[in-house]
Amino acid sequence: MGYGMDGLWARARRRLGRNRGARAGLVIVGTLAVAALLAPVLAPQPPGRMDLDRVLLPPGPGHPLGTDYFGRDMLSRLIYGARVSLTVGVVAQSLSATVGVTLGLVAGYCGGWTDLVIMRLVELMLCFPDLLLAVGLTVALGPGPYTLFLALGLVGWPGMARLVRGEALALRDREFLEAARATGTGPVRVLWGHLFPNCLSPVIIAVTGGMAACIMAEASLSFLGLGAQPPTPSWGSMLNLGRPYLHLAPHLVIFPGLAIALAVFGFNLLGDGLRDALDPRRSDFPG
Amino acid sequence: MTAYIVRRLALMVPLLVGVSLVTFTLLYLVPGDPVQSLVGERATPQMVESIRRELGLDLPLHLRYGRWLARTVRGDLGRSWATHRPVMVSLIDRFPITLKLSVLAFALSTLLGVTVGVATAVREEAGGDHLARWALLGGQSVPIIYLCLVFMYVFGVWLRLTPVSGLGDGSIRYFLLPAGALGLYTSVYKARMTRSAMLEVLRQDYIRTARAKGLSERVVIYRHALKNAMVTVVTVLGAGLSALLVGSVLTETVFGLPGIGKLQIDGVYARDFPVVMGCFLFQAVVLSFTNLAMDMAYAWANPRIRFD
Numbered sequence: 330m331g332y333g334m335d336g337l338w339a340r341a342r343r344r345l346g347r348n349r350g351a352r353a354g355l356v357i358v359g360t361l362a363v364a365a366l367l368a369p370v371l372a373p374q375p376p377g378r379m380d381l382d383r384v385l386l387p388p389g390p391g392h393p394l395g396t397d398y399f400g401r402d403m404l405s406r407l408i409y410g411a412r413v414s415l416t417v418g419v420v421a422q423s424l425s426a427t428v429g430v431t432l433g434l435v436a437g438y439c440g441g442w443t444d445l446v447i448m449r450l451v452e453l454m455l456c457f458p459d460l461l462l463a464v465g466l467t468v469a470l471g472p473g474p475y476t477l478f479l480a481l482g483l484v485g486w487p488g489m490a491r492l493v494r495g496e497a498l499a500l501r502d503r504e505f506l507e508a509a510r511a512t513g514t515g516p517v518r519v520l521w522g523h524l525f526p527n528c529l530s531p532v533i534i535a536v537t538g539g540m541a542a543c544i545m546a547e548a549s550l551s552f553l554g555l556g557a558q559p560p561t562p563s564w565g566s567m568l569n570l571g572r573p574y575l576h577l578a579p580h581l582v583i584f585p586g587l588a589i590a591l592a593v594f595g596f597n598l599l600g601d602g603l604r605d606a607l608d609p610r611r612s613d614f615p616g
Numbered sequence: 617m618t619a620y621i622v623r624r625l626a627l628m629v630p631l632l633v634g635v636s637l638v639t640f641t642l643l644y645l646v647p648g649d650p651v652q653s654l655v656g657e658r659a660t661p662q663m664v665e666s667i668r669r670e671l672g673l674d675l676p677l678h679l680r681y682g683r684w685l686a687r688t689v690r691g692d693l694g695r696s697w698a699t700h701r702p703v704m705v706s707l708i709d710r711f712p713i714t715l716k717l718s719v720l721a722f723a724l725s726t727l728l729g730v731t732v733g734v735a736t737a738v739r740e741e742a743g744g745d746h747l748a749r750w751a752l753l754g755g756q757s758v759p760i761i762y763l764c765l766v767f768m769y770v771f772g773v774w775l776r777l778t779p780v781s782g783l784g785d786g787s788i789r790y791f792l793l794p795a796g797a798l799g800l801y802t803s804v805y806k807a808r809m810t811r812s813a814m815l816e817v818l819r820q821d822y823i824r825t826a827r828a829k830g831l832s833e834r835v836v837i838y839r840h841a842l843k844n845a846m847v848t849v850v851t852v853l854g855a856g857l858s859a860l861l862v863g864s865v866l867t868e869t870v871f872g873l874p875g876i877g878k879l880q881i882d883g884v885y886a887r888d889f890p891v892v893m894g895c896f897l898f899q900a901v902v903l904s905f906t907n908l909a910m911d912m913a914y915a916w917a918n919p920r921i922r923f924d
Contacts (some may be wrong), residue, residue, distance in 0.1 A: 452631065453634040458858045458861050458899060458903065459858070460862045461880075464880075465642045469642040471646075541757070545759050548761070549760075568765065572765065575768065575769055579769055582762075582765050586759070586761075586762035590754075590757050590758045591757075593758075594754050597756060598753060601753060
């Protein structure tokens with residue numbers, strides 16, 4: 330790394346601004362965040378208000394995206410659904426990033442037995458297909474918002490730990506760490522103050538990609554009835570509960586599905602753009 | 617090579633024990649009384665107690681796990697609490713359905729993924745735009761459940777070309793939609809990987825040499841570039857297997873195909889622990905073996921790799 334941190338970030342910002350995909354991703358993610366934060370202001374109706382005289386209405390005046398089987402406004406429910414998806418994503422990713430980064434740094438920096446034990450644990454966790462592990466955890470803890478956070482958080486950490494360990498392993502014998510140790514810096518300070526900042530860019534890229542994966546996983550779990558419980562307006566459970574009306578009112582399925590795809594696409598675009606900006610070596614953009 | 621395979625097989629044992637231990641502990645943590653939900657409201661306390669003893673639920677965790685492990689190594693996964701069928705029999709019964717779905721989807725996704733990956737890489741290398749890159753990224757953002765429902769609506773409800781869901785008589789017609797959706801879903805990742813591997817290879821000097829000596833573009837792309845790009849692609853096929861497994865669980869659930877995935881999710885709903893446990897173990901075994909097979913395919917594709 331022949332440049333200082335400032336150089337890296339300034340260059341990253343410049344590259345990110347030039348990247349059309351990243352800009353589009355930022356717009357999508359920003360829109361979703363605004364929708365989630367301002368849901369009570371933006372939603373035309375409370376998401377739970379029923380009107381049994383106006384059920385399964387197709388999109389039209391009054392209800393831009395139609396109504397569901399209880400006559401609830403689809404647009405309002407989708408806006409509130411952004412809250413569920415983003416909250417689950419942010420909380421679960423914070424959890425898995427904290428656990429994964431800590432264990433990865435410790436494993437890579439300490440090596441020896443610590444590394445061996447942590448990495449065997451990581452391999453064990455990676456033996457479970459991710460979503461199915463979350464299903465198992467949901468069965469054990471009972472469905473609910475906290476289970477969702479915990480299940481998706483626990484699913485994400487092994488990948489993060491493996492990634493950070495690799496970075497830490499590559500850096501542990503470098504001179505700047507040697508210098509820090511030589512001047513009497515304690516091990517905790519070396520790990521978090523010196524090693525961690527140098528592993529930051531792959532972590533940021535992984536967290537962005539992880540948000541996309543979390544939103545997808547939340548939708549799948551809620552679709553199976555193991556995630557957010559009704560009447561919470563989660564995109565996944567809307568997809569599931571709209572399923573019986575597929576032939577009568579396909580808009581019950583089409584719009585929540587598009588919402589999930591759009592949110593995931595936004596984070597994917599952003600993650601891809603960040604990878605190009607922060608880690609030019611791994612870019613699949615020639616030139 | 618033989619030594620390597622033996623070592624990998626030996627390493628699989630502690631991993632599988634670990635998987636079963638984690639799953640067992642998870643299921644042990646389940647709140648509420650599984651027996652009460654099995655027998656319903658009208659059972660007398662004595663009945664509940666005797667069933668609990670019969671199922672071994674009165675024992676502490678380590679004894680229950682020990683009993684379970686001793687039976688499992690003999691190939692007996694216990695009986696379903698709900699139907700009393702041996703779990704092993706259910707797994708064997710349903711395996712052909714999951715296998716048929718997975719093999720069809722895998723074939724479709726590999727064919728589609730590699731073709732699209734090569735085509736987009738060649739186009740981009742010839743000075744095209746990055747449109748394909750965005751399109752593939754967008755494709756990867758569509759959840760499998762949504763893809764299944766869209767397929768159902770378009771081909772089953774709207775065009776009426778195929779049955780909407782279920783297994784019917786088990787003929788191939790009932791597998792077209794699920795395998796199509798699952799194949800399309802898993803093909804996007806393969807297309808992206810093939811595309812970036814091809815772009816990497818097409819930049820190499822030997823490709824320029826091949827072109828310079830006047831070989832036709834077809835020979836350059838397929839014989840020189842694709843063959844080398846496939847080394848990378850074969851490695852990532854392994855990573856795709858886990859996605860295929862998860863995808864098949866969701867696809868079976870949406871389409872009501874009675875495969876292993878549906879068995880597992882139904883077991884989760886009914887809190888039928890022996891069934892859930894058996895399915896988890898089955899998936900872990902399948903995943904371990906396919907990963908080993910993928911690593912061997914990798915060695916076969918890339919003669920530079922040696923295992924000892």
